[in-house]
Amino acid sequence: MVFYLCQKPFVEPESHFDSYFKSxxxxxxxxxxxxxxxxxxxxxxxxxxxxxxxxxxxxxxxxxxxxxxxxxxxxxxxxxxxxxxxxxxxxxxxxxxxxxxxxxxxxxxxxxxxxxxxxxxxxxxxxxxxxxxxxxxxxxxxxxxxxxxxxxxxxxxxxRNRPVGFELLPPEFTLTQLQHLYESIWETKLEKRNFRKKILSMDLILPLNRTQKGVSHRPARLYRFDETRYRKLTREGFNFEVKG
Amino acid sequence: MVFYLCQKPFVEPESHFDSYFKSxxxxxxxxxxxxxxxxxxxxxxxxxxxxxxxxxxxxxxxxxxxxxxxxxxxxxxxxxxxxxxxxxxxxxxxxxxxxxxxxxxxxxxxxxxxxxxxxxxxxxxxxxxxxxxxxxxxxxxxxxxxxxxxxxxxxxxxxRNRPVGFELLPPEFTLTQLQHLYESIWETKLEKRNFRKKILSMDLILPLNRTQKGVSHRPARLYRFDETRYRKLTREGFNFEVKG
DNA sequence: ACAAAAGTGTTAGTGATACACCCATGA
DNA sequence: TCATGGGTGTATCACTAACACTTTTGT
Known part of the structure; x- marks a missing residue:
């Protein structure tokens, strides 16, 4: 049996402690x-x-x-x-x-x-x-x-386990930008189709009706992160995960 | 273009810093x-x-x-x-x-x-x-x-991601002990068959030819953690993971 | 019409989950 | 012989990994 006896401390520094207070x-x-x-x-x-x-x-x-x-x-x-x-x-x-x-x-x-x-x-x-x-x-x-x-x-x-990547991107971003972000942090290449499937299957990022401007190729669709939904899912036990 | 110019510091404390060195x-x-x-x-x-x-x-x-x-x-x-x-x-x-x-x-x-x-x-x-x-x-x-x-x-x-559980157990332990360890840290119940399958499939713990002593039921087999193998697998990119 | 990146579907394999019964031992 | 925890196999489902071609746009 263990007794817990925990009083408020005295405010009366003892002198032999003084030498520690020099940092x-x-x-x-x-x-x-x-x-x-x-x-x-x-x-x-x-x-x-x-x-x-x-x-x-x-x-x-x-x-x-x-x-x-x-x-x-x-x-x-x-x-x-x-x-x-x-x-x-x-x-x-x-x-x-x-x-x-x-x-x-x-x-x-x-x-x-x-x-x-x-x-x-x-x-x-x-x-x-x-x-x-x-x-x-x-x-x-x-x-x-x-x-x-x-x-x-x-x-x-x-x-890997928190959707922190979205904090680094502008509010509206393309899936390729998100993929490049992961690739540059992990210093790896990811497979485009699987990455998109994985990300989209979480229902955490919403497609917008807008696309990139000013690129000399097919413009990519823009998305934004649904933070409200993320918080809701997290409360329900959902675990964000992206694999490298 | 950014220039990096990084000299060795002078050891010459300036007096206005003194007030900080009291912690x-x-x-x-x-x-x-x-x-x-x-x-x-x-x-x-x-x-x-x-x-x-x-x-x-x-x-x-x-x-x-x-x-x-x-x-x-x-x-x-x-x-x-x-x-x-x-x-x-x-x-x-x-x-x-x-x-x-x-x-x-x-x-x-x-x-x-x-x-x-x-x-x-x-x-x-x-x-x-x-x-x-x-x-x-x-x-x-x-x-x-x-x-x-x-x-x-x-x-x-x-x-979840490091086999730290083995550090808390004696060198020779039963699978049920390991499971109870996870259960008490996570405060959950785990499914016996799946837990054992998962753990054994990693080939990280070795079955011994010895069993528990002094229990009034069928004695459990003892195992020990194969640390050498764990380090080898880790170098090869293996990721330990146990899910709750 | 060409270059450049966007976008998409299928299959095979692996791992997760859920579930119920027999086994070995001590008392 | 009974009580107690030890130990196993199988079917289903979900997710992962690997793979190639068509689409849209600007130049």
């Missing part, structure tokens, strides 16, 4: 977008040391009384102007020595956005903001290359 | 075990304020020059005597106010162990160590109940 933590945001058939990540060029002038993830220190999620949102907004972005916690990186000024661990967040919905702008602590193609990234500040690799792995896993 | 971080370990048909978690009774005498996850401060993974291993060992446990990072909890002595964020780790492999013992900072049934947990220190819920959700997801 800092930051948040770093990995924002993915998809454009011109390629996966992109939003980077900033730093305005301050260390790594001044280097490209880096938009990230900065968390304030003393700020929740982590809140800090991630604030920092993203302050550095790039992006607002109302759904950020998900990814992983925490805390190797000693990863920051030159002291012990700093960083909580990485990630998100998927539609590139057309935002016009990133260099604000605080930022010389420049730009979308970078994932396949041609150079060396970034701190351990940010490693963070991006982790985020990309996570993305590869998560598009 | 601490801890690691907390959620160690799951499985015994008597029920899922268990390893808890300690605390030896120091805050929450002295309360049950809590084995967790403590990370040292200044210690990697997070390393700290999790050390703390687990120091508090419970468990060694050589494979810990995986789970999530980071950082609500302001979660610790009475200042801003403390905690990186939670989790692991699955075979209960019989260890004899937990109360060491540093620990009055008592014990396995607790997950279904009858009382109120724990800090936000540890929330951390355990997160770990449990993660466990429910991860036993």
């Amino acid at each position: 800092a933590f930051t948040v770093d945001n990995v924002i993915f977008g998809f454009d011109e058939g390629a996966l992109k990540v939003l980077l900033i060029r730093r305005n301050e040391a260390p790594f001044e002038d280097c490209w880096a993830l938009p990230g900065h220190f968390v304030r003393q009384n700020e929740d982590l999620d809140e800090a991630a949102r604030r920092v993203l907004w302050e550095m790039t102007g992006l607002e109302n972005v759904y950020l998900e916690q990814l992983f925490t990186f805390g190797a000693p020595g990863r920051h030159a000024y002291g012990r700093v661990i960083t909580v990485a967040y990630y998100s998927l956005v539609k590139i057309a919905d935002f016009t990133p702008q260099a604000l605080t602590l930022t010389r420049e903001v730009a979308w970078h193609d994932l396949t041609t990234l150079g060396e970034l500040a701190f351990d940010h290359n490693e963070i991006i690799v982790t985020a990309r792995d996570q993305l590869q896993r998560s598009i | 601490a971080f801890t690691v907390d370990n959620v160690i799951f075990g499985f015994d008597e048909g029920a899922l268990k978690v390893l808890l300690i009774r605390r030896n120091e304020a805050p929450f002295e005498d309360c049950w809590a996850l084995p967790g403590h401060f990370v040292r200044q020059n210690e990697d997070l993974d390393e700290a999790a291993r050390r703390v687990l060992w120091e508090m419970t005597g468990l060694e050589n446990v494979y810990l995986e990072q789970l999530f980071t909890f950082g609500a302001p106010g979660r610790h009475a002595y200042g801003r403390v964020i905690t990186v939670a780790y989790y692991s699955l162990v075979k209960i019989a492999d260890f004899t937990p013992q109360a060491l540093t900072l620990t009055r008592e160590v014990a396995w607790h049934d997950l279904t009858t947990l009382g109120e724990l220190a800090f936000d540890h109940n929330e951390i355990i819920v997160t770990a449990r959700d993660q466990l429910q997801r991860s036993i």
